[in-house]
Amino acid sequence: MMDYYNGRILLQPNEIPKEWVNILPDLPSSMTPLINPMDGKPVPPEMAFAIFPKECVLQEVSQEPTIPIPNELREFFAKTYRPSPLHRALGLEKDLGLEGDKIKIFYKNESVSPTGSHKPNTAITQAFYAKKEGTEELVTETGAGQWGSGLAYGCNLYELKCTVYMVRASFIQKPGRKILMRIYNAEVHASPSKFTESGRKFLEEDPEHDGSLGIAISEALEHSMRSDKIKYSLGSVVNFVLLHQTIIGQEAKMQLAKIGIEKPDIVIGCMGGGSNFSGLMIPFVKDKINGVHPDIEIIGAEPRACPSICKGEYRWDYGDTAMKGPIVKMHTLGHTFIPTPIHAGGLRYHGMAPIVSILYNNKLIKATMHHQTEVIRAGIKFTHTEGIIPAPESAHAIKEAIDQALKAKENNEKKVILFNLSGHGFFDLLAYKEYMTGNLVDYELPTEEIQKALASIEMPKIDDTQF
Amino acid sequence: MMDYYNGRILLQPNEIPKEWVNILPDLPSSMTPLINPMDGKPVPPEMAFAIFPKECVLQEVSQEPTIPIPNELREFFAKTYRPSPLHRALGLEKDLGLEGDKIKIFYKNESVSPTGSHKPNTAITQAFYAKKEGTEELVTETGAGQWGSGLAYGCNLYELKCTVYMVRASFIQKPGRKILMRIYNAEVHASPSKFTESGRKFLEEDPEHDGSLGIAISEALEHSMRSDKIKYSLGSVVNFVLLHQTIIGQEAKMQLAKIGIEKPDIVIGCMGGGSNFSGLMIPFVKDKINGVHPDIEIIGAEPRACPSICKGEYRWDYGDTAMKGPIVKMHTLGHTFIPTPIHAGGLRYHGMAPIVSILYNNKLIKATMHHQTEVIRAGIKFTHTEGIIPAPESAHAIKEAIDQALKAKENNEKKVILFNLSGHGFFDLLAYKEYMTGNLVDYELPTEEIQKALASIEMPKIDDTQF
Numbered sequence: 021m022m023d024y025y026n027g028r029i030l031l032q033p034n035e036i037p038k039e040w041v042n043i044l045p046d047l048p049s050s051m052t053p054l055i056n057p058m059d060g061k062p063v064p065p066e067m068a069f070a071i072f073p074k075e076c077v078l079q080e081v082s083q084e085p086t087i088p089i090p091n092e093l094r095e096f097f098a099k100t101y102r103p104s105p106l107h108r109a110l111g112l113e114k115d116l117g118l119e120g121d122k123i124k125i126f127y128k129n130e131s132v133s134p135t136g137s138h139k140p141n142t143a144i145t146q147a148f149y150a151k152k153e154g155t156e157e158l159v160t161e162t163g164a165g166q167w168g169s170g171l172a173y174g175c176n177l178y179e180l181k182c183t184v185y186m187v188r189a190s191f192i193q194k195p196g197r198k199i200l201m202r203i204y205n206a207e208v209h210a211s212p213s214k215f216t217e218s219g220r221k222f223l224e225e226d227p228e229h230d231g232s233l234g235i236a237i238s239e240a241l242e243h244s245m246r247s248d249k250i251k252y253s254l255g256s257v258v259n260f261v262l263l264h265q266t267i268i269g270q271e272a273k274m275q276l277a278k279i280g281i282e283k284p285d286i287v288i289g290c291m292g293g294g295s296n297f298s299g300l301m302i303p304f305v306k307d308k309i310n311g312v313h314p315d316i317e318i319i320g321a322e323p324r325a326c327p328s329i330c331k332g333e334y335r336w337d338y339g340d341t342a343m344k345g346p347i348v349k350m351h352t353l354g355h356t357f358i359p360t361p362i363h364a365g366g367l368r369y370h371g372m373a374p375i376v377s378i379l380y381n382n383k384l385i386k387a388t389m390h391h392q393t394e395v396i397r398a399g400i401k402f403t404h405t406e407g408i409i410p411a412p413e414s415a416h417a418i419k420e421a422i423d424q425a426l427k428a429k430e431n432n433e434k435k436v437i438l439f440n441l442s443g444h445g446f447f448d449l450l451a452y453k454e455y456m457t458g459n460l461v462d463y464e465l466p467t468e469e470i471q472k473a474l475a476s477i478e479m480p481k482i483d484d485t486q487f
Numbered sequence: 488m489m490d491y492y493n494g495r496i497l498l499q500p501n502e503i504p505k506e507w508v509n510i511l512p513d514l515p516s517s518m519t520p521l522i523n524p525m526d527g528k529p530v531p532p533e534m535a536f537a538i539f540p541k542e543c544v545l546q547e548v549s550q551e552p553t554i555p556i557p558n559e560l561r562e563f564f565a566k567t568y569r570p571s572p573l574h575r576a577l578g579l580e581k582d583l584g585l586e587g588d589k590i591k592i593f594y595k596n597e598s599v600s601p602t603g604s605h606k607p608n609t610a611i612t613q614a615f616y617a618k619k620e621g622t623e624e625l626v627t628e629t630g631a632g633q634w635g636s637g638l639a640y641g642c643n644l645y646e647l648k649c650t651v652y653m654v655r656a657s658f659i660q661k662p663g664r665k666i667l668m669r670i671y672n673a674e675v676h677a678s679p680s681k682f683t684e685s686g687r688k689f690l691e692e693d694p695e696h697d698g699s700l701g702i703a704i705s706e707a708l709e710h711s712m713r714s715d716k717i718k719y720s721l722g723s724v725v726n727f728v729l730l731h732q733t734i735i736g737q738e739a740k741m742q743l744a745k746i747g748i749e750k751p752d753i754v755i756g757c758m759g760g761g762s763n764f765s766g767l768m769i770p771f772v773k774d775k776i777n778g779v780h781p782d783i784e785i786i787g788a789e790p791r792a793c794p795s796i797c798k799g800e801y802r803w804d805y806g807d808t809a810m811k812g813p814i815v816k817m818h819t820l821g822h823t824f825i826p827t828p829i830h831a832g833g834l835r836y837h838g839m840a841p842i843v844s845i846l847y848n849n850k851l852i853k854a855t856m857h858h859q860t861e862v863i864r865a866g867i868k869f870t871h872t873e874g875i876i877p878a879p880e881s882a883h884a885i886k887e888a889i890d891q892a893l894k895a896k897e898n899n900e901k902k903v904i905l906f907n908l909s910g911h912g913f914f915d916l917l918a919y920k921e922y923m924t925g926n927l928v929d930y931e932l933p934t935e936e937i938q939k940a941l942a943s944i945e946m947p948k949i950d951d952t953q954f
Contacts, residue, residue: 027566033495099494099577100874110566132599134874136913176871196663199916202923203870403670404643407567407601446603446913449666456669 029106029275033098039086041266043302043375044259046085046309048382051259052374052487053081054346055336060480062487063346071244071252071345072260075149079260087263093148096177101133101140102267106275109421111405116425122434123425126284127418127441128272128300131408135200137443138296139170139255142264146253147174156249157181161211161236163292164190164365165197166411166443167255172206182206185213185239187368188231189361196447211236218242218342232358233369238342256293257339257348257373265299272438273303283313284438286424290416291320291329291387292366294373296442302375305384318385319424320376321416323395325463326359328352328372329380329387333474336482339371347479351377353465354473360463362392363451364412370473390419391462396455398422399445411443412451496573496742500565506553508733510769510842511726513552513776515849518726519841519954520548521813522803527947529954530813538711538719538812539727540616546727554730560615563644568600568607569734573742576888578872583892589901590892593751594885594908595739595767598875602667604910605763606637606722609731613720614641623716624648628678628703630759631657631832632664633878633910634722639673649673652680652706654835655698656828663914678703685709685809699825700836705809723760724806724815724840732766739905740770750780751905753891757883758787758796758854759833761840763909769842772851785852786891787843788883790862792930793826795819795839796847796854800941803949806838814946818844820932821940827930829859830918831879837940857886858929863922865889866912878910879918 044051053062068077079087097103109125118125130138150158158175161184162168168184175182184206191198191210201208209215211231212222218238222229229235244252254261269287276284287304289297297320307313322330329351338355339345351372353359359368372380379385392412399415401422402408410418417439428435445452454460511518520529535544546554564570576592585592597605617625625642628651629635635651642649651673658665658677668675676682678698679689685705689696696702711719721728736754743751754771756764764787774780789797796818805822806812818839820826826835839847846852859879866882868889869875877885884906895902912919921927 027562028500030497030499032497095494099574107566134876173874177874196913196916199920200876200913203867203876203916203919205871400670404672407640407644409601409667409670446663446667449663449670452670453666 027108027110029278031103031271031274035274036094036097036102037089037267037270039088040263041270041303041306042082042084042087042263043306045083046306047378048309049378050487052349054348055482057338057343057347057480060482070248073146073149073155073251074153076146076260079263080258090148093145096144103271104132105129106272109406112402115401115405116422118425118429123428124436125421125425126276126436126438128268129441130268130296131441131444135169135173136446137166137170137411138265138268138299139167140173141267141299142255142261143170143174144177145264147178147180150251151178151180155180155251157183158251158253159183159240159243160253160255161185161233161240163187163233163368165194165201165447166366168206168208169197169200169204170255171253172201172204175206176204183243184208185211185236187211187233187236187365188229190365193450194447211239213239216242218344221342230358230361232341234341234355237340238344241340241344256295257371259375261295262298262302262373262375265295266302268299268440269301269303272300281436283307283316284436286317286319286435286437288319288321288417288420288424288437288439290367290413290442291322291372291376292413293369294376296440298373298376300440301385305379308384319420320385320387321420322387322389323362323364323367323416324389324391325362325465326353326368327389327465328370329376330389331465331467331470332372334377334381336479337371337477338479347482348374350374351380353470354477356476357470357473362463363448364392364416366413367416388420390416393455393460393462395419396451396460400452400455408441409445410441411445412448414442494575494577496745498570498738498741502741503561503564503569504556504734504737506555507730508737508770508773509549509551509554509730510773512550513773514845515776516845517954518845519816521815522949524805524810524814524947527949537715540613540622540718541620542616543613543727546730547725557615560612563611570738571599572596573739576873579869582868582872583889585892585896590895591903592888592892593743593903593905595735596908597735597763598908598911602636602640603913604633604637604878605732605735605766606634607640608734608766609722609728609762610637610641611644612731614645614647617718618645618647622647622718624650625718625720626650626707626710627720627722628652628700628707630654630700630835632661632668632914633833635673635675636664636667636671637722638720639668639671642673643671650710651675652678652703654678654700654703654832655696657832660917661914678706680706683709685811688809697825697828699808701808701822704807705811708807708811723762724838726842728762729765729769729840729842732762733769735766735907736768736770739767748903750783751903753784753786753902753904755786755788755884755887755891755904755906757834757880757909758789758839758843759880760836761843763907765840765843767907768852772846775851786887787852787854788887789854789856790829790831790834790883791856791858792829792932793820793835794856794932795837797856798932798934798937799839801844801848803946804838804944805946814949815841817841818847820937821944823943824937824940829930830915831859831883833880834883855887857883860922860927860929862886863918863927867919867922875908876912877908878912879915881909
């Protein structure tokens with residue numbers, strides 16, 4: 021009898037989780053509110069409702085331990101790409117010389133969605149709620165385009181207009197995802213663009229401005245304020261987005277249980293705004309907090325060119341560069357900071373999800389940094405051994421998983437390592453080409469630059485004692 | 488209770504077929520041999536063994552009704568991407584106004600393989616046999632690159648060297664698949680290339696020669712003759728390749744049975760060399776021939792720019808342009824014919840699989856032609872309704888499926904339509920961009936051009952009466 025199930029563990033469509041896992045009630049320190057930049061006070065609900073779909077705003081602050089996933093969404097996931105497979109990385113294990121079953125590496129394969137990443141999990145959900153609430157258009161920003169194409173897909177599904185401000189560096193470097201969004205009927209603008217006041221300001225400074233996620237957020241926010249039929253959609257950072265992604269970790273848990281593994285020892289994800297990482301780890305960190313599995317190690321991997329957790333400061337800062345949106349308490353490199361255009365465009369954000377920031381502050385999760393050269397090298401090793409070309413973002417998690425496996429091997433430890441393959445790299449082949457031709461360069465963010473960006477932050481006085 | 492299974496029908500890894508379905512013993516007229524261009528006589532086994540992996544040569548002429556799939560291969564499929572899903576195209580059905588359950592459209596989703604098409608089904612198999620037989624290198628040609636990337640993936644898996652001659656038009660138009668092959672360690676040359684005598688001949692005529700599959704085959708064949716450690720690998724046309732693809736149709740049959748559908752009424756695939764079409768339809772045409780389901784309609788869709796079945800002649804012709812390889816009896820437009828560089832590069836072959844040709848001659852299957860503009864339009868409709876961007880090749884099958892569904896609707900008929908989504912279009916976005924910007928042009932192959940190409944065929948005398 022062949023061990024078919026050891027290599028790839030599949031769930032049936034009716035095993036899609038029935039609820040999202042909400043970490044808010046379990047946080048060891050309480051969630052900070054979004055702050056209105058006009059007065060330094062918490063954003064009132066009516067203001068939040070004007071920006072985001074109403075249901076998402078309610079989820080943003082919900083203290084329920086779980087939130088039911090609407091049946092319509094579960095049915096849609098079942099018809100398309102969920103549950104996603106869990107693979108044991110047998111090829112990679114062999115390559116790393118991990119003999120026997122002492123060290124096992126598993127990855128959750130979120131690259132199987134129609135747009136090739138985990139992003140549709142929340143994009144479809146937000147579009148579903150927006151449509152129900154009478155919204156006509158969703159507007160957003162995107163870096164490498166994984167989020168933009170995810171939202172374009174979601175909006176097309178529910179017949180909503182979709183407008184995407186795409187970071188110019190990626191707009192030029194990744195034409196594929198731009199066409200992808202266009203095919204799904206989205207309107208795509210290189211950001212900074214001439215279509216918003218914020219964009220024009222940055223274009224005046226530099227007509228060839230590379231852009232950043234922070235600037236693109238400013239433009240999308242400004243655009244969303246033009247009509248109450250337009251809502252702003254976010255692909256990471258905020259609580260409700262992380263919530264929608266917890267479907268990933270719940271499935272992974274069930275899949276491991278199917279082959280008799282009660283828990284992983286190490287859970288790994290790459291971190292940009294924190295959504296794919298959180299989607300995988302939240303169900304596990306909940307078990308850690310609640311003492312069910314107190315010893316699970318959880319690690320987020322950042323790029324050295326934009327390490328908001330590893331080198332940023334935990335403080336109040338704007339979520340966007342032009343200070344159009346709310347102020348958030350999070351790990352940040354400063355909203356004026358423009359990261360170098362590395363290939364992992366999805367990890368080029370100056371801040372980090374407040375949930376991730378709080379978990380990190382409370383030592384419930386760890387963080388690590390990698391250079392893009394070593395990351396792409398790990399991505400190539402993964403392609404050679406597992407066949408799937410990972411997105412440069414996801415390759416950060418692969419690099420960390422390899423490091424952890426080799427460490428365990430050296431220490432002769434028994435470990436189950438689980439990481440999130442958040443997306444495939446079919447649209448990021450330039451990164452691989454540059455690596456193979458010796459043209460990929462690394463960039464370490466100098467501490468002075470961070471200090472400068474942090475020192476330049478100006479904002480209204482916020483009374484921290486009230487939260 | 489939600490009808491989860493209606494939208495996407497999954498099989499478990501242990502349900503991967505245990506054998507390939509061989510159509511040779513069921514053919515109504517006997518299979519013709521490959522002919523040696525040197526003397527007009529059938530290629531002797533030792534010559535065939537020098538070209539292809541030995542096990543493949545044995546399969547090429549086997550009269551066994553089924554051939555066991557090696558366990559090692561089934562295990563590998565189970566670990567990676569098989570069984571592939573069968574989807575009901577509920578979104579497309581709704582868009583076409585197919586109310587109720589009278590007309591159902593299903594598609595087999597072969598885009599889920601690591602390289603995004605059905606090609607790995609045979610690539611992995613050929614690499615597996617080649618490795619076992621002590622071969623060190625496989626060499627092949629590729630059009631759009633689906634086959635080349637499939638073989639590069641297979642060779643990387645079994646640590647074989649892989650060399651790919653890629654049709655220059657696609658080499659330039661589809662840089663993504665070229666990088667993909669490179670990541671899998673393959674060597675990729677634009678064809679015609681300076682690396683072979685055949686290539687140099689065409690380059691002399693025109694240094695910017697677009698190339699064709701026929702020319703690329705000549706170069707690959709010539710390259711393979713340099714050493715007995717190098718074997719030539721084919722991605723379509725020959726019997727053993729079609730055999731390896733029958734895993735597709737067998738799975739589809741099981742999946743339909745799981746939801747109580749005994750048989751489809753119409754089976755559709757696009758046809759280039761004939762492999763994805765045959766992979767899906769062979770198990771069904773077998774049932775048709777054997778009287779189990781005599782009324783299944785089977786339709787192959789060709790591009791109007793290269794309609795080898797619809798407009799070609801059934802006769803002896805060279806499989807390659809430079810006449811390096813065997814002579815084959817098939818539907819052909821003439822080996823000197825260079826088709827216009829349409830986006831469905833995988834359908835730009837002057838000939839057609841002998842199995843498909845024989846089935847067509849015996850009226851067991853039908854053929855149809857479409858223009859690339861209507862094909863890409865159908866592809867966009869599919870993307871909007873089903874979420875998945877199809878390869879331009881696969882979009883030919885979609886176009887035909889839509890036409891058949893609308894015809895059935897008009898005639899108020901009850902139909903189950905099944906087509907093969909042979910691959911995704913992530914590397915073919917240029918076709919979509921050109922369509923959306925109004926730059927996609929159609930090309931109808933003039934009859935005189937075919938007549939000219941067919942009239943120019945020169946070959947040794949072949950005694951047809953002996954087969």
